[in-house]
Amino acid sequence: MKNRILLENYYLPGELEVRLAQFIDFYNTRRYHESLGNLTPADIYFGRGSTILARRQKIKQQTIQLRRRLHQQAVASTPTRWLISLFFTVALCRKWSDEVQRRTGWNGSSHNGLQPRV
Numbered sequence: 001m002k003n004r005i006l007l008e009n010y011y012l013p014g015e016l017e018v019r020l021a022q023f024i025d026f027y028n029t030r031r032y033h034e035s036l037g038n039l040t041p042a043d044i045y046f047g048r049g050s051t052i053l054a055r056r057q058k059i060k061q062q063t064i065q066l067r068r069r070l071h072q073q074a075v076a077s078t079p080t081r082w083l084i085s086l087f088f089t090v091a092l093c094r095k096w097s098d099e100v101q102r103r104t105g106w107n108g109s110s111h112n113g114l115q116p117r118v
Helices: 002-006 013-030 041-045 049-077 081-104
Strands: none
Touching: 013 041, 041 049
């Protein structure tokens, strides 16, 4: 509160009182408090906390179910996409391996250095 109120100049006591009342209203009715489960103090005071938390939990479960369903649909509709990706990865690795063998003569079977191809 100090940081918000002290940064402004108030020339009349009434201005300061109005600003303090606005800040208290904001703090108690619109600002979510992490220590209160991301509820406002007014929600707790008036007994709305459990209803709000239950509604949030229901929305969270519905969102998770929707995401799972969409993911399953995406996987089912493109079953070969990951296979294609794997195929290209393997092909690139083989191409790289062939290029290394061509340039260096290394055949991958030696543990102590390069061996020329026969």
